[in-house]
Amino acid sequence: MDERTEQELIRRAKIAKYVELGIDPFGHKFMTNADSAHIKESATGKTAEGLEAADVKVKIAGRIVTVRRMGKASFFHLLDGKGTIQCYMKKDVVGDETYSLFDLADLGDIVGVSGRVMLTHSGEITVRVEKYEHLVKALRPLPEKYHGLVDVEERYRRRYVDLIVNEDARRAALARAKIIRAIQSFMDQRGYVEFETPVLQATLGGAAARPFTTHHNALDRDFYLRIATELPLKRLLVGGFERVYEIGRLFRNEGIDTRHNPEFTTIEAYQAYGDIEDMANLAEELFRTIAQNVAGTTALPWGDKTIDVGKPFRKVKMTALIKEKTGIDFTQNMTFEEAYKLAQERDIHLEKHQMTYGHVINAFFEAFCEKTLEQPTFVYGHPIEISPLAKKSADPRFTERFELFIDGSEYCNAFTELNNPLDQTERFQEQIKAKALGDQEANDVDADFLEALEYGMPPAGGIGIGIDRLAMLMTNNQSIREIILFPTLRNK
Numbered sequence: 464m465d466e467r468t469e470q471e472l473i474r475r476a477k478i479a480k481y482v483e484l485g486i487d488p489f490g491h492k493f494m495t496n497a498d499s500a501h502i503k504e505s506a507t508g509k510t511a512e513g514l515e516a517a518d519v520k521v522k523i524a525g526r527i528v529t530v531r532r533m534g535k536a537s538f539f540h541l542l543d544g545k546g547t548i549q550c551y552m553k554k555d556v557v558g559d560e561t562y563s564l565f566d567l568a569d570l571g572d573i574v575g576v577s578g579r580v581m582l583t584h585s586g587e588i589t590v591r592v593e594k595y596e597h598l599v600k601a602l603r604p605l606p607e608k609y610h611g612l613v614d615v616e617e618r619y620r621r622r623y624v625d626l627i628v629n630e631d632a633r634r635a636a637l638a639r640a641k642i643i644r645a646i647q648s649f650m651d652q653r654g655y656v657e658f659e660t661p662v663l664q665a666t667l668g669g670a671a672a673r674p675f676t677t678h679h680n681a682l683d684r685d686f687y688l689r690i691a692t693e694l695p696l697k698r699l700l701v702g703g704f705e706r707v708y709e710i711g712r713l714f715r716n717e718g719i720d721t722r723h724n725p726e727f728t729t730i731e732a733y734q735a736y737g738d739i740e741d742m743a744n745l746a747e748e749l750f751r752t753i754a755q756n757v758a759g760t761t762a763l764p765w766g767d768k769t770i771d772v773g774k775p776f777r778k779v780k781m782t783a784l785i786k787e788k789t790g791i792d793f794t795q796n797m798t799f800e801e802a803y804k805l806a807q808e809r810d811i812h813l814e815k816h817q818m819t820y821g822h823v824i825n826a827f828f829e830a831f832c833e834k835t836l837e838q839p840t841f842v843y844g845h846p847i848e849i850s851p852l853a854k855k856s857a858d859p860r861f862t863e864r865f866e867l868f869i870d871g872s873e874y875c876n877a878f879t880e881l882n883n884p885l886d887q888t889e890r891f892q893e894q895i896k897a898k899a900l901g902d903q904e905a906n907d908v909d910a911d912f913l914e915a916l917e918y919g920m921p922p923a924g925g926i927g928i929g930i931d932r933l934a935m936l937m938t939n940n941q942s943i944r945e946i947i948l949f950p951t952l953r954n955k
Contacts, residue, residue, distance in 0.1 A: 470604045477567050478600060484564065490598040493575040497521040500545035502580055503588050511582040521590060523548065524575040524598060526627060527568055528605070537565065538589075541576070542627065550576055551583070552592040561595050571601030571627070619944050619952055635946050638757055639934045643710060645756045646730055646930070649749055655706040655732055660695035662688060662712070668912065669693035670927075671849070671904040672715040675725075688714035692731045693852065693925065694912045697880065700735050700923055701915045708732035710930065721942040722872060725951045728930040733880065737924035739863050742877035743841055746867055746926060747776050750839070750874075750933070757937045764939045768837065770869055776839040778865075781828050784842065788831040793824045794858070816902035820860065821846025834871040841865045851890040851906055853878035874933065877926035884916035 467475070481488040502521055506514060525541035525548075535554040540547045554562040568574065577594040606628055618625040618632070625632045647657065665684070667674055669691025676685050692709045699707045710730045717723060734741055750772045754761045761773030782793045791805060802823040806813060811826045824846045836842070845864040847855060853862035863879035881887050891908040898905035934946040944950040 468604075471602060474569055474600065474602050474604070477569075480567060481597065481600065486564070486597055488597075488600040490573070493522075493524050493596060493598055495522050495524050495575070497523050498545045499523065499525070499541070499543050499548035502548055502590065503546075506580050506582075506588045509582075514580055514582055517580075519580040520577070521580060522575065522577045523590065524573065526601075527570055527572050527574060528627070530568070530570065535562075539568075541574070549583070549587050549589040550578070550592050551581070551589050552576075552595060556591075556593060557595055564597055565595055568597070569601060569604070571603070571605045572597070573599035573601070616952065619950050620955075622948055632945070635934070635938045635940060636948060638938045639930075639946050641757050642753055642930065642934050642937060645753050646710065646749065649752050650708050650730075650732065653706070653745075655708045655734075656704060658696070658699060658704075658707055658709055659711070660689075660692050660709055662714075664689045664695075666694075666909045666911070667907040668909045669852070669906075670713075670715075671906070673717055673903050675714050675716045690715050691927070692729070693927070694909055696731055696733050697920060697923075697925070698912065698915050700733055701918055701920045705735035705921070706733070719951060719953065721944070722932065724931065724943050724947055727943075727947070729927050730930060731925065731927045733923050733925040735921040735923050738879040738922070739843075739865055739877050739924055742924040742926040743776070743778070743865060746841075746875050746877070746928065747772075747839075749928070753933065753937060763936060765870060765936065766939070766941060768870065770838065770936065772839055774838075776841055776867070778841045778843060780844040781824065781832075781842050781846075782844060782861075784832040785824065785827045788835070789827065791827070793820075793827070799823070814901065816897045816900035816905070819846075819848040821848030825849050833868065836868040837870050840868050842868060847890075848893070850878070851894055852881050852887075854881045854883075855886070869936065872932060873929075874936075875926055875928040877924065880920070880923040880925045882916060882920040882922060884913050887916055888913055 478488045502523070505519065509517070523541060523543060525543035527539050528542045528547060529540040531538040537552050539550050541550055552562070552565060575596040575598055576590060576592045578590045578592040581589050581591045583589050606624065618629070626636065650657070663677070663686040665686055667687050667690065670693065672690040674687040674690050676687055678685050690713055692711055696707050696709060708730055710728065712726055712728055714726050716725065719725065732745070751761055754763055754772050761771065763770045763772060786792045793802070799818070799820045802820050806823050806826060809830070811830055813822060813826060817826070843865045844856060844861045845853070847860060847862050850862040850864045853864040856863055865877050866873050867875040881890070891906065894905040895908060931943050931946060935941070935943060938946060940946055
């Protein structure tokens, strides 16, 4: 039994009619000389008489998204890569044969038209069709009434349809592309060089995350899909490059929700002879520049809030925030047992591998502070136990590290980089202990990276920024699935 809908069967039946007319139902090359945006831009402000006198001839191609047939004349809208444009076709202009060909058209079909730009009586910029060509037959109908896919999950599963019928989806996709280009321009202007590093890595490192593991048959060994680009980029600092960055896809075998996708995009950057203050300035300037270039404002709409990236970002120590919210001062001399008792009193649970003073501090921050940070805030001074790649502060319990939080979510992470190979070896050994206690996010010992450090890595500042969340902020999208074109989804 054929499970196709009646509409699909009708469309398939038309294939034979195109073939009878000597027309390939699935197209041929069509040279355009304009697009919908160009036509509208060039015609805006002109009168009907002015357009008539200008006699502007255009060739455009696109998908039919609306049709209004009126006997011997028809209006239809074409959707191309820049938007929609209305077309007007008269039978006595294009001829009986072409008009009959247009009668075979359905919503979703891709066609090419040639004609002159005009204004309708209602003032809409329109192409008066003089030549019409069928290009591609759409065998499935677009969602009813051109309102898009109602089911949100279906929008993500069939993004190709969502992009046809949902202007917001197209706008977000284009904005993301613009953000990437703006970031590259921003970094290039500041003397940073973009490099590419391996996605397959033999050693797990650069972040605290669960990896995806894959097997290389020829070498008969397992590799990880990278969870960070940090360690390869730091090797470039050892090699003599002083400002490096990479925009690339990372992979973390973790949960899926509105702010997390197993594969996502970041920029990581490293500046030789710098520190976290340089990285804070870089981040603040970057966010401000991207906002101005992409959103056109530094006062960004965000749900029912406004996030102001135009003002100086707040800077505050993690321990100061905790004291502000709970009254507990973790900078004082305190044993782990005392700290752990405070956690128990406030129903804060710690895993077996988290039984350290630093993990207690981080748990307090996550429980009482993180979600309260609405406007851009740099949180400084992370405990050493959760910062295996950051340089120690004057108080060796803490590190020269910050995270940028906006409306309770982390947007970037930065260090004054640890370049002491002896200290780094000790940190890796602590990660091995944590892994033995069940920490599935602990790093491996990267012997090659330690060897690189022994050749000497200059003092440096480093930063990682989540591009997906940045794009969410710049486009006022509350779900990461709106700005990742093909997000990972659960099974139906």
